[in-house]
Amino acid sequence: MNPVLIRGGRVVDPSQRMDAVADVLLVDGRVARVGQGIDAPEGAETIDASGLVVTPGLVDVHVHLREPGQEHKETIRTGARAAAAGGFTTVVAMPNTDPPIDDPAAVGFVLAEGMRSGGARVFPTGCITMRQQGEQLTEFGELINAGAVAVTDDGKPVVSGGMLRMALEYALTFDLPVAVHEEDPTLARKGTMNEGIVASRLGLTGIPNAAEDVMIARDLVLAELTGARLHVQHVSTRLGVQLIREAKARGVRVTAEATPHHFTLTDAAVEAYRTDAKMNPPLRSEADRDAVRQGVRDGTLDVIATDHAPHHYDEKEQAFEDAPFGIVGLETALGLTYTELVATGLIDLPTMVERMSCAPARAMKLDGMGSLAEGSLADVTIMDVRAEWTVNPASFLSMSRNTPFTGRALRCRAVRTLVGGRTVWRETQAG
Numbered sequence: 335m336n337p338v339l340i341r342g343g344r345v346v347d348p349s350q351r352m353d354a355v356a357d358v359l360l361v362d363g364r365v366a367r368v369g370q371g372i373d374a375p376e377g378a379e380t381i382d383a384s385g386l387v388v389t390p391g392l393v394d395v396h397v398h399l400r401e402p403g404q405e406h407k408e409t410i411r412t413g414a415r416a417a418a419a420g421g422f423t424t425v426v427a428m429p430n431t432d433p434p435i436d437d438p439a440a441v442g443f444v445l446a447e448g449m450r451s452g453g454a455r456v457f458p459t460g461c462i463t464m465r466q467q468g469e470q471l472t473e474f475g476e477l478i479n480a481g482a483v484a485v486t487d488d489g490k491p492v493v494s495g496g497m498l499r500m501a502l503e504y505a506l507t508f509d510l511p512v513a514v515h516e517e518d519p520t521l522a523r524k525g526t527m528n529e530g531i532v533a534s535r536l537g538l539t540g541i542p543n544a545a546e547d548v549m550i551a552r553d554l555v556l557a558e559l560t561g562a563r564l565h566v567q568h569v570s571t572r573l574g575v576q577l578i579r580e581a582k583a584r585g586v587r588v589t590a591e592a593t594p595h596h597f598t599l600t601d602a603a604v605e606a607y608r609t610d611a612k613m614n615p616p617l618r619s620e621a622d623r624d625a626v627r628q629g630v631r632d633g634t635l636d637v638i639a640t641d642h643a644p645h646h647y648d649e650k651e652q653a654f655e656d657a658p659f660g661i662v663g664l665e666t667a668l669g670l671t672y673t674e675l676v677a678t679g680l681i682d683l684p685t686m687v688e689r690m691s692c693a694p695a696r697a698m699k700l701d702g703m704g705s706l707a708e709g710s711l712a713d714v715t716i717m718d719v720r721a722e723w724t725v726n727p728a729s730f731l732s733m734s735r736n737t738p739f740t741g742r743a744l745r746c747r748a749v750r751t752l753v754g755g756r757t758v759w760r761e762t763q764a765g
């Protein structure tokens with residue numbers, strides 16, 4: 335592979351506290367040098383990045399790729415390509431497929447398909463419990479050996495506190511992150527949206543904040559007890575953010591996610607029974623949304639993740655109660671984050687890169703990623719922060735179109751995505 339020289343961009347790399355106009359040289363799949371006035375080596379491909387921002391490749395630690403079992407919604411290949419188009423060089427795939435990823439062969443399948451995708455790198459996770467039934471732990475060591483980077487029963491909570499304690503103790507022996515979907519099913523009942531005025535008006539059963547809060551509280555206590563690495567997925571509540579903030583202050587080893595939809599929308603988006611705004615955890619109140627934003631700002635929610643959840647339109651075009659939870663997110667995340675958090679002045683550009691690249695790579699222990707330091711993997715996102723564009727699901731590379739952001743005007747998009755020094759996505763001028 336020829337060397338690649340990315341010239342004259344604003345290089346923003348929080349992993350080395352760098353924010354300066356510089357050149358980036360990629361050789362043999364690694365970052366060879368970052369600095370001013372680097373000469374192009376023999377045979378190098380040169381990319382003119384003047385006026386653009388060059389960052390370590392974005393990392394999304396929470397995506398659903400639907401394969402095996404629901405390939406009409408997404409495949410590993412289409413998901414990895416949609417990720418690349420969104421500026422992501424790495425995604426971490428959730429194991430709630432059909433069947434769930436709970437044995438080494440299934441983990442190996444996801445890894446192999448990801449390598450063939452021609453898009454972002456794909457790292458599998460394995461289930462915490464067999465078939466996500468909450469009754470018997472999977473073989474963490476075997477899952478890791480097959481390539482799993484974390485364990486999670488995402489889509490479902492681990493209902494039993496005793497079971498989660500065992501999982502955390504087991505994970506600690508490998509220093510494996512345990513990612514948790516926080517929902518007490520006895521409080522969530524059959525709720526389909528946030529409990530509150532909007533749900534009352536629409537006559538829908540609500541999911542109270544407490545369903546999430548009590549599980550976050552429990553799991554922070556268990557993480558503190560065991561000393562294991564806990565990763566709290568898609569935090570949506572004000573108290574949840576506060577509990578994590580306090581646990582971090584006590585030294586608990588916890589990382590936590592904010593999703594672009596939870597820091598952008600409220601449950602008002604569900605008005606008119608819009609199933610494209612049906613997700614789990616649900617969109618909540620303005621106070622919750624603002625708390626999630628503050629959590630991102632102060633680093634309590636250190637990771638921005640999409641919870642990319644593709645669904646076929648037939649399934650979303652049902653009565654609200656019957657439609658599945660979830661929205662696609664890979665191709666709107668960067669624009670939403672920039673528009674909602676950076677352009678509004680809540681966070682600066684280096685903080686955005688920290689939350690979308692460096693911190694997620696650290697949370698999942700992805701060595702060589704989330705950094706442009708010499709020797710890191712040559713995973714690079716080149717973005718145009720001045721770009722103005724309108725969300726048009728018809729142009730998505732994802733197989734699914736379920737987004738509440740259709741027609742929304744956004745700023746900033748990825749114009750080129752490189753994985754291992756190879757361009758895996760490039761914006762054409764057509765759009």
Ligand SMILES: [Zn+2]
Nearest residue numbers: 488489515567
């Ligand atoms: Zn989840």
